[in-house]
Amino acid sequence: xxxxxxxxxxxxxxxxxxxxxxxxxxxxxxxxxxxxxxxxxxxxxxxxxxxxxxxxxxxxxxxxxxxxxxxxxxxxxxxxxxxxxxxxxxxxxxxxxxxxxxxxxxxxxxxxxxxxxxxxxxxxxxxxxxxxxxx
Numbered sequence: 287x288x289x290x291x292x293x294x295x296x297x298x299x300x301x302x303x304x305x306x307x308x309x310x311x312x313x314x315x316x317x318x319x320x321x322x323x324x325x326x327x328x329x330x331x332x333x334x335x336x337x338x339x340x341x342x343x344x345x346x347x348x349x350x351x352x353x354x355x356x357x358x359x360x361x362x363x364x365x366x367x368x369x370x371x372x373x374x375x376x377x378x379x380x381x382x383x384x385x386x387x388x389x390x391x392x393x394x395x396x397x398x399x400x401x402x403x404x405x406x407x408x409x410x411x412x413x414x415x416x417x418x419x420x421x
Contacts, residue, residue: 292369292381299355306352317360325353326407329399336400346397351381354393357408358383361390365416383415390415 287295304315307328315321332349335341341349361367361383370384382389395411398404406414 300359303352303356350397353396357392
């Protein structure tokens with residue numbers, strides 16, 4: 287996938303996230319740094335719903351992809367980086383924000399927030415990624 291295509295796809299997915307969060311929780315995301323903490327609240331609500339009704343694999347993929355796209359767009363706008371589609375493992379390609387030699391797979395973090403006991407919140411991961419690019 288070409289750079290322009292992946293960038294446009296992720297930007298469109300971030301808009302889908304804004305619509306979803308507005309419909310789901312009545313929260314208006316605005317691409318601000320503060321909105322990442324709002325996503326922590328949304329992910330906690332999604333986790334509770336998942337424990338009760340068990341989202342399908344397709345639903346989990348969609349939710350984590352759009353919320354990860356939104357998070358990545360915030361990161362790119364306020365920190366650095368660009369979208370990168372990694373096909374090094376053909377069986378498991380993924381999209382991440384790339385800054386120099388570092389990848390930040392925000393969709394993966396969102397997925398783990400919904401389905402498992404994550405080691406850190408999305409906000410904490412975002413902050414650590416921000417620190418990582420300054421080093």
